[in-house]
Amino acid sequence: MHAWKALSVAALAFAIGVGSANAKQEDITLELVEPLADYKIYVAENTKQLVKDTTAFVAAIKDGDVEKAKSLFGPTRTSYEKIEPIAELFSDLDVSIDARADDYEKAEQDPDFTGFHKIEYVLWEKDTTDGLDEIADKLLADVTDLDKRINDLTFPPEKVVGGAAVLMEEVAATKISGEEDRYSHTDLWDFDANFAGSKKIFILVKPLIVEDDPEFVAKVEENFGDVDETLAKYKTDDGFVSYEELTDEDRTVLSARVNTLAEDLSTLRGKLGLD
Amino acid sequence: MTEPAPSHSMRFAVAGAALLAIAGGAAFYFASQANQGSKQEAGDFYEVTVTAKACEPNALTVPAGKRSFRILNSSDRPVEWEILDGVMVVEERENIAPGFKSTMTARLVPGEYEITCGLLSNPRGTLTVTPSEEAETASGPSLRALLGPLSEYKVYVALQSAEMVAGAEALAAAIDEGDLEKAQALYVPARLPYKRLEQLAYRFADLENAIDPVADYLEKREADAAFTGYHRIEYGLFQEQSLEGLAPVADKLVADVTTLKDRLRSMKPSTAMLTDSGATIAEQLAHGRIEAGENRYAHTDLDDIAANVEGIRKTTDVLKPVLEPHAPQVAAEIDAALQQVTAELDALKTQDGFVSYDEVDAKTREKLSQSFQSLAAALQKLTDAIQVSS
Numbered sequence: 001m002h003a004w005k006a007l008s009v010a011a012l013a014f015a016i017g018v019g020s021a022n023a024k025q026e027d028i029t030l031e032l033v034e035p036l037a038d039y040k041i042y043v044a045e046n047t048k049q050l051v052k053d054t055t056a057f058v059a060a061i062k063d064g065d066v067e068k069a070k071s072l073f074g075p076t077r078t079s080y081e082k083i084e085p086i087a088e089l090f091s092d093l094d095v096s097i098d099a100r101a102d103d104y105e106k107a108e109q110d111p112d113f114t115g116f117h118k119i120e121y122v123l124w125e126k127d128t129t130d131g132l133d134e135i136a137d138k139l140l141a142d143v144t145d146l147d148k149r150i151n152d153l154t155f156p157p158e159k160v161v162g163g164a165a166v167l168m169e170e171v172a173a174t175k176i177s178g179e180e181d182r183y184s185h186t187d188l189w190d191f192d193a194n195f196a197g198s199k200k201i202f203i204l205v206k207p208l209i210v211e212d213d214p215e216f217v218a219k220v221e222e223n224f225g226d227v228d229e230t231l232a233k234y235k236t237d238d239g240f241v242s243y244e245e246l247t248d249e250d251r252t253v254l255s256a257r258v259n260t261l262a263e264d265l266s267t268l269r270g271k272l273g274l275d
Numbered sequence: 276m277t278e279p280a281p282s283h284s285m286r287f288a289v290a291g292a293a294l295l296a297i298a299g300g301a302a303f304y305f306a307s308q309a310n311q312g313s314k315q316e317a318g319d320f321y322e323v324t325v326t327a328k329a330c331e332p333n334a335l336t337v338p339a340g341k342r343s344f345r346i347l348n349s350s351d352r353p354v355e356w357e358i359l360d361g362v363m364v365v366e367e368r369e370n371i372a373p374g375f376k377s378t379m380t381a382r383l384v385p386g387e388y389e390i391t392c393g394l395l396s397n398p399r400g401t402l403t404v405t406p407s408e409e410a411e412t413a414s415g416p417s418l419r420a421l422l423g424p425l426s427e428y429k430v431y432v433a434l435q436s437a438e439m440v441a442g443a444e445a446l447a448a449a450i451d452e453g454d455l456e457k458a459q460a461l462y463v464p465a466r467l468p469y470k471r472l473e474q475l476a477y478r479f480a481d482l483e484n485a486i487d488p489v490a491d492y493l494e495k496r497e498a499d500a501a502f503t504g505y506h507r508i509e510y511g512l513f514q515e516q517s518l519e520g521l522a523p524v525a526d527k528l529v530a531d532v533t534t535l536k537d538r539l540r541s542m543k544p545s546t547a548m549l550t551d552s553g554a555t556i557a558e559q560l561a562h563g564r565i566e567a568g569e570n571r572y573a574h575t576d577l578d579d580i581a582a583n584v585e586g587i588r589k590t591t592d593v594l595k596p597v598l599e600p601h602a603p604q605v606a607a608e609i610d611a612a613l614q615q616v617t618a619e620l621d622a623l624k625t626q627d628g629f630v631s632y633d634e635v636d637a638k639t640r641e642k643l644s645q646s647f648q649s650l651a652a653a654l655q656k657l658t659d660a661i662q663v664s665s
Contacts, residue, residue, distance in 0.1 A: 030421075030543075032422055036426035040427070041433060044430075088364065089364045091357060104395060157419070
């Protein structure tokens with residue numbers, strides 16, 4: 001049998017599957033190609049932005065401009081946080097760019113502690129840029145390398161679709177507590193980016209599931225809507241207020257929504273035959 | 276070695292856990308994670324314990340295929356557990372809280388992998404995946420395996436399409452400005468993205484006739500009203516050395532390549548996009564085009580041919596991970612044929628590009644044609660090699 005025949009059979013299976021209540025969940029469809037390609041373009045745009053923003057951030061550090069460097073820390077990270085499910089596929093760069101002090105034996109004092117959070121620690125806890133030149137250069141080299149590697153990477157479909165839930169799981173498990181940006185309290189920037197990255201994946205695959213599962217889609221959209229509304233309260237002209245200003249009530253709302261989203265979005269892979 | 280200081284990290288872990296507990300959903304979340312695991316037979320899992328210093332066991336051997344692991348965090352801080360292939364994460368489970376278990380399933384192909392075990396400074400363990408009957412029974416690549424390559428190609432098409440439109444716009448702008456020299460310099464860069472996409476673009480006959488007709492095929496040749504597109508502009512820029520009458524042609528070209536971009540975007544993805552299109556364009560080159568040449572006035576055919584090769588190479592590059600395990604000989608044959616045409620083209624390079632095509636003699640053209648024929652023959656094996664298994 002020629003390949004195209006096999007494909008037209010698959011396409012037919014898909015055509016039948018759509019709209020029927022008992023569609024086989026394991027059906028794989030080439031309809032996924034479009035959202036996967038669009039997602040790669042989204043990620044590539046973000047890594048390009050990350051290189052650009054990191055360049056400015058590093059320049060501020062090397063100029064010794066503490067205030068400017070502080071003001072650029074939150075926004076610079078957003079393009080990394082949006083695409084974390086793909087960025088963290090490169091374990092070496094994920095460590096050197098975004099590891100937290102807890103990952104090291106000697107925590108903040110560990111000589112291997114580098115990247116965004118090391119810079120964050122020195123800027124906020126020491127209120128200086130002294131001694132950061134080398135670490136800043138390394139960060140720029142690492143994000144540049146990341147940009148290149150991502151461009152060369154064929155994205156694994158299950159990582160893309162699974163990424164929507166992964167982002168929410170990470171927020172739920174280790175971010176809602178405020179431990180990610182513990183020195184700068186810029187966590188709301190990260191959250192906003194994590195939600196945007198998760199929502200992007202959901203929106204891209206939505207056309208493939210909405211007919212079979214309108215209730216699921218409506219529920220997820222409602223939860224994303226609640227999150228947007230909650231975060232909107234803390235927006236300022238140029239970003240977000242300190243995470244310390246988040247009320248307990250809103251923290252509970254965010255926490256509940258993020259857990260529901262993590263749980264619901266974790267079914268996406270199965271719905272699209274990618275488990 | 277001293278124990279890691281339970282300073283910041285533990286405080287945050289405890290604070291984190293407390294906050295999670297407050298948010299009622301969190302406990303449910305962890306519970307549901309654990310439940311997912313217990314649905315399967317206990318024996319289906321490979322058990323791994325992450326201690327403060329290492330994984331136990333620190334060396335695992337499993338047969339290829341879909342494998343499940345259950346990871347117990349027996350250290351006093353949250354850990355992640357990853358399977359690494361070089362620096363690439365194959366699969367990972369993050370944020371396993373102290374005392375908690377988490378399960379993870381990965382599709383594994385035979386090979387040697389590393390596993391991470393808690394702190395970054397802890398020694399890594401090893402995972403050996405051995406060949407298994409179960410993993411070998413699938414004869415062809417699955418449709419799933421083609422999703423990645425097709426998406427990657429779709430991205431390439433989108434980027435080249437954008438470049439094609441931008442190139443045509445820049446060329447049109449230079450013509451509008453009345454800058455002949457600039458327009459001449461922009462002609463080749465404007466055309467190359469089209470040539471990279473030609474293996475798909477040629478299917479849209481109406482657009483091809485507007486974008487890329489050669490005068491020889493038209494009744495009144497250069498004087499024919501249907502002489503439009505790239506070659507009409509080439510004729511003005513390099514033969515007549517004049518911009519006269521080119522502005523509307525350039526504007527039409529911008530409109531046509533924009534339509535082409537939209538059509539390429541809405542093209543339904545199919546494996547044929549990757550398996551058939553390269554062979555078709557290699558055939559066209561081998562059968563006449565290389566011999567005759569197309570750029571009668573600018574003599575920039577070698578740039579065109581090199582761009583065609585880039586387009587072909589993109590399809591074979593994205594297919595490589597699917598092709599190599601199933602048809603290694605076909606992969607090797609295509610590689611060799613691509614290397615041959617590339618070497619012959621490289622031999623015709625000058626310091627700032629390629630030699631003018633009117634300086635390429637018949638014998639060299641014939642040799643190059645033959646090499647493209649071999650490339651076409653190798654590429655034609657792709658369709659059979661990539662038999663999608665259900």
